[in-house]
Amino acid sequence: MSEQLSLIEPQRHTHLRLAAATDPGPRRTRTPGRGGAPAYTDRERHAEDLGRQVSTIADEHRRRSEVLGVDPELILVLEINGPLDPADVERAGLRVLELRSDRALVAFAQDPELTEFVRRNDLYMQGTRGFTDKGYERAAEYETLFDKIDALRPIGSRDLIGVELARHLDEGPDPGEVVRLEINCWCSEDAGEAQRRNADVAAAVGRAGGTVHATSVRATAGWSVVCCDLPVGMLEEVLATDRISWVDLMPSPMLDAPEFLSATPESLPLAVAPSSTAPILAVIDSGIRSAHPLLAPAVIGAEAVGEGIADGGDESGHGTLVASLGLYGSLEEPLATRSSVVPAGRLLSVRVLDRNDRFPDDQAWPDLLLEAMTVAAEAGARVINLSLGDSRRPYAGPRPTPIAAMVDQFIRYHQDVVVVTCAGNYDSGQHDLGRLRSNDYVADLLTLPEPGILDPGTAALSLTVGGLGGGHHQGVFVRASADKVVVGGPNLPSPHTRVGPGPMGAIKPELSAPSGSAVVDTVVGREDRGSTLGKVVGAGGNAPDRLLAAGRGTSYAAPLVSHGALRVLGQYPELNGNSVRALLLVGADQIPTYLDSGAPARQDERRLTGYGRVSPERSEMSDDHRVVLLSQHTIRVNQAHFYRVAIPSSFRVAGGRIDLSVALAFDPPVRVTRLDYLASKMSFQAFHGPSLEEVRLAYVKAATEEDLEDDVALTPSGLRGRLDLQPADTERSRGANQLGRYVRHQKVADDRPDELVIAVRNQNRWDVDNAEQRYSLAVMLQRDTGHPSIYAELRAELEPLVEIEIEAEAGF
Numbered sequence: 001m002s003e004q005l006s007l008i009e010p011q012r013h014t015h016l017r018l019a020a021a022t023d024p025g026p027r028r029t030r031t032p033g034r035g036g037a038p039a040y041t042d043r044e045r046h047a048e049d050l051g052r053q054v055s056t057i058a059d060e061h062r063r064r065s066e067v068l069g070v071d072p073e074l075i076l077v078l079e080i081n082g083p084l085d086p087a088d089v090e091r092a093g094l095r096v097l098e099l100r101s102d103r104a105l106v107a108f109a110q111d112p113e114l115t116e117f118v119r120r121n122d123l124y125m126q127g128t129r130g131f132t133d134k135g136y137e138r139a140a141e142y143e144t145l146f147d148k149i150d151a152l153r154p155i156g157s158r159d160l161i162g163v164e165l166a167r168h169l170d171e172g173p174d175p176g177e178v179v180r181l182e183i184n185c186w187c188s189e190d191a192g193e194a195q196r197r198n199a200d201v202a203a204a205v206g207r208a209g210g211t212v213h214a215t216s217v218r219a220t221a222g223w224s225v226v227c228c229d230l231p232v233g234m235l236e237e238v239l240a241t242d243r244i245s246w247v248d249l250m251p252s253p254m255l256d257a258p259e260f261l262s263a264t265p266e267s268l269p270l271a272v273a274p275s276s277t278a279p280i281l282a283v284i285d286s287g288i289r290s291a292h293p294l295l296a297p298a299v300i301g302a303e304a305v306g307e308g309i310a311d312g313g314d315e316s317g318h319g320t321l322v323a324s325l326g327l328y329g330s331l332e333e334p335l336a337t338r339s340s341v342v343p344a345g346r347l348l349s350v351r352v353l354d355r356n357d358r359f360p361d362d363q364a365w366p367d368l369l370l371e372a373m374t375v376a377a378e379a380g381a382r383v384i385n386l387s388l389g390d391s392r393r394p395y396a397g398p399r400p401t402p403i404a405a406m407v408d409q410f411i412r413y414h415q416d417v418v419v420v421t422c423a424g425n426y427d428s429g430q431h432d433l434g435r436l437r438s439n440d441y442v443a444d445l446l447t448l449p450e451p452g453i454l455d456p457g458t459a460a461l462s463l464t465v466g467g468l469g470g471g472h473h474q475g476v477f478v479r480a481s482a483d484k485v486v487v488g489g490p491n492l493p494s495p496h497t498r499v500g501p502g503p504m505g506a507i508k509p510e511l512s513a514p515s516g517s518a519v520v521d522t523v524v525g526r527e528d529r530g531s532t533l534g535k536v537v538g539a540g541g542n543a544p545d546r547l548l549a550a551g552r553g554t555s556y557a558a559p560l561v562s563h564g565a566l567r568v569l570g571q572y573p574e575l576n577g578n579s580v581r582a583l584l585l586v587g588a589d590q591i592p593t594y595l596d597s598g599a600p601a602r603q604d605e606r607r608l609t610g611y612g613r614v615s616p617e618r619s620e621m622s623d624d625h626r627v628v629l630l631s632q633h634t635i636r637v638n639q640a641h642f643y644r645v646a647i648p649s650s651f652r653v654a655g656g657r658i659d660l661s662v663a664l665a666f667d668p669p670v671r672v673t674r675l676d677y678l679a680s681k682m683s684f685q686a687f688h689g690p691s692l693e694e695v696r697l698a699y700v701k702a703a704t705e706e707d708l709e710d711d712v713a714l715t716p717s718g719l720r721g722r723l724d725l726q727p728a729d730t731e732r733s734r735g736a737n738q739l740g741r742y743v744r745h746q747k748v749a750d751d752r753p754d755e756l757v758i759a760v761r762n763q764n765r766w767d768v769d770n771a772e773q774r775y776s777l778a779v780m781l782q783r784d785t786g787h788p789s790i791y792a793e794l795r796a797e798l799e800p801l802v803e804i805e806i807e808a809e810a811g812f
Helices: 043-062 086-091 115-125 163-170 191-207 232-239 318-328 332-337 365-378 402-413 433-438 558-571 577-586 599-609 616-620 692-705 791-795
Strands: 074-080 094-101 104-109 149-154 178-185 211-218 223-231 244-249 259-261 280-285 299-304 346-351 381-386 418-422 463-468 484-486 511-514 519-521 536-539 548-551 626-636 639-646 658-666 680-687 737-744 755-764 772-783
Touching: 043 074, 043 115, 043 149, 074 094, 086 094, 086 104, 163 178, 163 244, 178 191, 178 232, 191 211, 191 223, 191 232, 211 365, 223 232, 223 365, 223 402, 232 244, 280 318, 280 365, 280 558, 318 346, 318 381, 318 536, 318 548, 318 558, 346 365, 365 381, 365 402, 381 558, 402 418, 418 558, 418 577, 433 519, 463 558, 463 599, 511 558, 558 577, 558 616, 577 616, 577 626, 577 658, 577 737, 577 772, 626 639, 626 755, 626 791, 639 692, 639 772, 658 680, 658 755, 680 737, 680 772, 692 755, 755 772
Parallel strands: 280 346, 280 381, 299 346, 381 418, 418 463, 463 511
Antiparallel strands: 074 104, 074 149, 094 104, 178 223, 178 244, 211 223, 259 548, 484 519, 536 548, 626 772, 639 755, 658 737, 658 772, 680 755
16 A cells, blocks of 8 residues: 655654453353264275275384394374364374374374274264264264265375575486485474484484484474485485484575675765664674674674674675665665664674584584574564575475474564564576566466475564565665666566465465566566666675675565664564554555456455565554554454554544555464464454444354354354455464455545444464454554644544553453
8 A cells, every 4th residue: 555645744743552451252162063964975895995905004014124233113194185184083092293284184093993983983984973863964973084084095205305406316327416404304293202213313314324413302492303424325224213203404594696896985874873773683693793884883793603603704604685675675765865874772692603604513503593582582682683584395384394383383482572583585597597687487376387485484473574676776786787677566466475374274474575676678688686686785795895796686675674674673562573563564665466357366466565665664663654553462262352542533534545454463382283373363353334332242142142154254144234354354363464455445434433443353273262362453544644643633632642551451
């Protein structure tokens, strides 16, 4: 959404505090519904097929012998046709290890004979259990389990080997060649069981002639890893222990090597030191050039984490460029005018990459990442920027990843910290050159092979950032000519950005920012990767004689969102992480549509650029015609809160445009082995017509009469006046960072009520009863500048957001 141009600079104001929630409305806890016709009407035949498969699997397992001193376990793949409750699987005698996809669930059979599974299958085989008094057929016993299972099979090597390792094996290496591997072990929530499997793999590697460099087990995040050197020829035997969920070559980080530009200290903007209370930005990256004129006034520390990383210096320049963008945002204008600049915060660098721009290859990089994040939090960082990614396993969904869970658990524990991640980069060389020039590459991004977001950008509680093409003034116009075409533009996705959604279909990336673009040389007919046209410009750290750098990639989009978070915290230091995320979402500029018309096209646009372009200015402050209200609160699970929002008198004046945006951010517990990764779901709806009491009573009545379905998107039937916030609740409520927008071009009639009502709901999935969930709700009201302002009117009724006082939730 773009504001109309005005010759008068709008006056900036602090945001306002949204009045505390009224007494919440109760909601009854429900077991998720599993209705619908059975997939297998011939239950006897289906049960017989499953029984034969179980018998074959059990016979083959009995014939297996010890491998490398380890007794093989029976690990099964359940090929399923729809959502399967892990609790049903575990009651049948299997331990769920991983939801590999929406079509496969991996489980461990502690009893290789599968006695309980066979018993239940025999009962299912007997078919339906008669009819109800009303004539409805009763389901077969255990139908909810066996109706969802199409087949069972033991796990095989094809399920376990990653892309990079598979490519290397296809080259036919010598069996004696030693490769450095990251081995992921099966990791249940039982910490002892997870540790046992990890130790078994480490021992097997040693007996196979390998060397173990590091091990790590974090059962609550589903993370168990052995980093090792291993002869290629022994890989199959190690896999045969059935302790391994995935193995690949050790990763290298996703970095774009910046091209350095000539500059002198005198040509740079004068950097003024931030205040001693400015929020701290932690850049976890390749280190920084701490004496750089643009960074030095803000640097409070340069740490290093990981074996072989001796100091916090920056050999590649990546971390230095990222840090400058986080502190200052886009630097093109200050560089051109040589005006002074003030960093939005203080800077802490935590280096995790070695001199070759790689994670140390004898340690698991997620462990280093978590250690670095902990170092940052303990040093007081309020914003953590992660412009890193693992390109080996692009997200394919719907399962969450252990790495995402580790980051999410960190965020939930450190509730005052905002974590910003990048979506990751796709090689623009994969695009057809002609379609790059015509901008048809935008549609191609959705269909390219493995286009998914890279870890840790899949973390549900982080803000993930996608890339937008270069603006007309972005980059350095050296060697420019009419023959070189900058692909796309400021309102189109970059050709290198990666594509959502995130876990469980959540909108990812949530925000987008300029990340540079590709340049096509029309004379030679190829992409010009050396050109600085359209690239992101910032501080350079590679060499003493290079002070500026230009690069492209979502690595450089993420710190622009981190910059926005710093600016919000600079104004409102008492806010928690949820509130900062909500303000960044509600302040985002809506990007004009760029795909075909219709709802599916809008969904595809959100997969590319999220809810819109980050706007630090709009997130930081309100103005005369745009007012942001914020509530920072706590809700008990399975309850609802209700808010009044006054309608300004300017909305009753004819003509122009009226905008309403609502953003919600919350930080639920997460668990990778649950079908519902987030412990609870939250959602919001806005109403104009019914009073707050009418809305509240409708929700309470619906909870009593079972009028509310399990899906949080639905509102009580018969409740009129719901505003059509977009995207629809069914889409936005899948994630922990949500935004809905409503636009109208007609005035509000004089006989309509003077207030809107916003309902916020929580639906418990697997959290403990009476658990309390933190959340923040941001509401933006906007009127075009050709009509009377609205800030003063709302300010007369509401407190300025100087500090937040959390009020206790009303009791029942």
